[in-house]
Amino acid sequence: MPNRALSTPLDDSFERYLQDKGKGRGGDGGNYRRNAARELERFAEWAAGDRGDDDWTGIVPDDVDREPTFNDLDERVFREYARHLGGDRGLKQNTVQTYYRYISAWCGWCVNEGYLEAHYAQRASAMAPLPEDDGRKPGDQQAWTSEQRHALTRHVDERARDAVEAYTTLPEDTDPLDKQRARYAALKAARNRALVFVLAYTGVRVGELLRDPNDPRRRGVRWEDFSLDDGSMDVYRKKQQWDAASLPDPVISPLRSYRQLVDPPTDRWPVFPTFDQRTLAELVREELAERGEHPEVIDERREAHARDLLLALDENIRPPSITTDGARSILQRLSEAAEIDIDHPKHDYLAPHGGRRGMGEVLVRAFGYTVAARYLDNSEEMVRERYSHIEAGELGDVATEALEEIDSVPQ
Structure with a gap:
């Protein structure tokens, strides 16, 4: 890898990455771009020692006076950042996972663009401090009854x-x-x-x-x-x-x-x-x-x-x-x-999203997953995952009925 890429400051790559991930003409729009930009800025501040506790001085050696570069990144840095996200900050476990995924996606892009030799953020040792993902999306569970x-x-x-x-x-x-x-x-x-x-x-x-x-x-x-x-x-x-x-x-x-x-x-x-x-x-x-x-x-x-x-x-x-x-x-x-x-x-x-989820509940219960998926403009697999509690409840009813039938048979 060219030394020039390794000596590049981290934030020099941000705009190109965000343009590639953005929507619309010039890649200037989209919620993903906005959210990724926020998390990259937080990561850069943390790497520079501006977002840690009093003992955290950043990823640059103490005897060096410069901003963080790609040469400073390895799996230990991402492991430390995962530990920082999962620290005592009041973040839910799935939120920590979401924030880390933004940084991990950028890391993968940097490998493809020649800034890094390896996808350090995806290595097992780097991800080890992350809490387990419970599979839920933050704030996306309300359904209007x-x-x-x-x-x-x-x-x-x-x-x-x-x-x-x-x-x-x-x-x-x-x-x-x-x-x-x-x-x-x-x-x-x-x-x-x-x-x-x-x-x-x-x-x-x-x-x-x-x-x-x-x-x-x-x-x-x-x-x-x-x-x-x-x-x-x-x-x-x-x-x-x-x-x-x-x-x-x-x-x-x-x-x-x-x-x-x-x-x-x-x-x-x-x-x-x-x-x-x-x-x-x-x-x-x-x-x-x-x-x-x-x-x-x-x-x-x-x-x-x-x-x-x-x-x-x-x-x-x-x-x-x-x-x-x-x-x-x-x-x-x-x-x-x-x-x-x-x-x-x-x-x-x-x-607002609760109205959509509430309607999904009605459709799945009345007509099944296939019809609900077509109406909601989603894959049937996604609908089954989002409304798995309905199928679980129905299977519970089947199990109850089976038990009652078996228990009613004279032994």
Whole structure:
């Protein structure tokens, strides 16, 4: 191996690695890139002696004044890092495994690129201090129960009905701004209802439905992606391609009512736009300025509208979709308002992925793993693994029945 590669500082390789692993043009997007960048930065700080305890000085010899290079890496370094991750930091065992895998993947890439002679991170001695993986993914175990799903959908349905009725039954002589405020409230309640119903019944991943700031291809579904008559919508799947997802009957009515209320100026309008005031104010100002409007005219037009979203609708200024984090915030508020009983070690609200997992539970129990896998856009093997507790319970019932039958036979 060239001495030049061995003397290369560790962080000189990070950007190339992240570009190779990133998504989109130039490899600048994707959740994996973001998470890997975070863990590589932590590893670099630890290697330099900046993240250990008072006795940890890093992997560079004490009598040498330089930053860590590839020449400093061997299996003992990765063993020490595995021990550091698994130390008394409050991390769960599967989280430690996940963090180490990011560093191990980078190490393997470095071997292929000529920075290292061997994949030290995968050697048995390096991985020995890691805790055993229990097979669970952190934060990915919540599943909405039927009671929780019904409580949340009933709550958002009632709020939307009340808001729409309040808007549509206003007297004709209502002040225009008051009427706009009522329409805005109805739009927001109807949007939240549609979002909850889609998450609860379609089994679509929240990242396929809404905008991901780290992946430019995931801009959030638009009305042009929906076919309410056919009961389907096009989403950008986890497998990096567009595909049709089903819209079951409970979802159609909330979406139809919501679309009629929005009356989008174009089918390219996002189905779930942000209602964030700061974002919309900036968007409206910039767009109207680009159209040649003077600042004082823009201010007058904004003052004539109770909310910038309504001005955006009137002027066909397309807002961004809410983000996946935005959806979590919405569900937190709605779960609290609906006073839903939630017993989960990580989430004190009904998280978006719980809707998908809850729907998976329903489908596996009703139609089996094959149908559930097709609906959830997963392999049957993956679905069997995720919902193995259902099969275990069914086998337990079979065993119980067999025992009862045997015990009932006279000896």
